[in-house]
Amino acid sequence: MIKQFRSINPVNILFLAVITLLLRAGIFMHLPEQVSVDFIEPFARLLVPIPENSLPTLTNIYVAAFLIFVQALLFNWIVNSYNLLGKSTYLPALLYISAGSLFTPFLILSPALFCNFLLLWMLERFLSIYKRDEVRSVMYDLGMIVALGTLIYFPFIAMLPLLWISLIIFRPFNWREWLAVITGFITIFFFLGVFYYWNDSLDQFYRIWLPLTSKFPTNLRINFYDTLVLLPVAAILVLGFFQLQKNFFRSVVHLRKSFQLLFFMFIIGLVSFYLKEDLRLYHFLLCAPPAAVLMAYYFVHAGKVWLYESMFLVLVGGIVYFQIF
Template sequence: MIKAFRNYNPVNIIWLAVLLVVLRICYLFNTPDDVEFKMLEPFARSLVPLKYEHAVSLPVNMAVAGILVLIQAILLNYVVNFYNLLSKPSFLPALMYVVVSGLFTPFLTLSAPLICNFLVIWIVYKLLAFYKGTEVRSISYDLGMLVALSSLFYLPCIYFFVVIWAALLIFRPFDWRDWAASILGYLTVFFFLAVIYYLTDRIHTFYKIWLPLGTPFPEKISIHYLQYALLVPVAVILLLCLVQLRGNFFKSYVLIRKSFQLFLIMFLIGGLSFYVKVKFNLDHFLLCAVPVAIFFAYYFLYAAKRWFYESLFILLLAGIIFFQFNTF
């Protein structure tokens, strides 16, 4: 399977759709009675005066989520190939995104992090434009707005603001105006939100939006110990990718070297920002799906021993399907 997706063949989109169905249909046999869809944070909920939390049945919910994942996979694949991050075009980023976005059962339904991944992919596209852009203030402003918009859907996305500044450090010489532009972009969105709060006589509660950022970092997270087994092949692939990157580091183009440093920062920030939500949910880690998919794609594109990387990939797929049948 990996060998087929190493080629940039549009027919692979069909196989992507087939794999997506295979990885998700098993969950229908062991689904909960109801799943609540929270698209916006409570402070932005009034912007959409519709009752959508339980508007659709679970099969429809999963079908829509699957379609969104497929679209996101194709968009991510376009971004990676547009910037030539893997040195050769392929459909591996799309394949890996479909797989990673089905890793845990909470990933399979509609959620705010899933919606935010559209903005995350857009953010990645804009961040990489820092490398060759001569005038990046407008890009910084756009990125600030994108981070602000994503935090309306899911507040932990606010920490992607750090990724913007990390990208400025990695890709650009220091210019305070570039940094200030990102702040202005962020403030623009919340300025209009403040206007809405003022017009609805809620301006005195506006400061409460950022109170969750002061939540103490939890000492542990509640994941069933058997689910850690699914993270073993993920950790192995990530480790092998880092080894591969280290071996090719000085052979790669400057853009590739700097981009993967940025993706590592994005992965860490996306993962560690879970503490903002008082109630821990595994679907938060969908925010890590974009950088992880790119890391996976890099490894599987350059891995040499076919029997090993194909076996590792099949093991990962088997683990995903197994845990969909067993919720423990």
């Protein structure tokens, strides 16, 4: 399977669609009676009045599968366009779909799933600033993207420091570029505040920042037995890290800087869960893009066919098994 996706073959898109559905076999076999999804944060309901439970369960799952499939293709295009793996393949898409199917909450519509579109957009913009002479407009746009993501899912605000980290990694210090980040972020909330003021709902606007004062969450809803599916993921990530370390200083500067950025993106996505008092497992979908790049890097450069094919089969088998049982 991995060998097939190592090549740029249009038929792999069809295989990706099949694998996307295969990795949802468990939830199709044990279909939840009802799924409740908040597409946006409560403070933004006046702006976009989307009702809860607006989709039947089966439709919800199919739409979520379609979105993760589209994201995988976009992600694959970004990784190949900036040559992060050293060659063009469909492995980034394959590993993104795999990482986005690890847990049952990943398989339904969630705010984090929608935010991943913004995260991929940000990733493409990040990778583009290295060769630009002027990036103030790009950083302003990125600040606005983080603000939009915050309206959908508040912990996305943690990506704001990532914008400054990207400037540290890719650019010499320029205070105007740093200021453009916060200006873009404030722009969205300024117009949102005006909208709430016109609707005499300014008290709801103040509630936006309440999660920053919430206590550290301790009620993560996850079955410890289900975390066993992370063992093959952890093994692939470790192998990918050693493979990257072997080639790191032989890589071009842009590639080294890009993987440094992806590392911080993964860490911020991982630790930002504390910004949501009622933590849901789907939050960790934000870690899927950087994790998928490192896993794909291992499979692109791995030499032992029996090992990397077995690793992927164990990963897929574990995902399906823990969904069903």
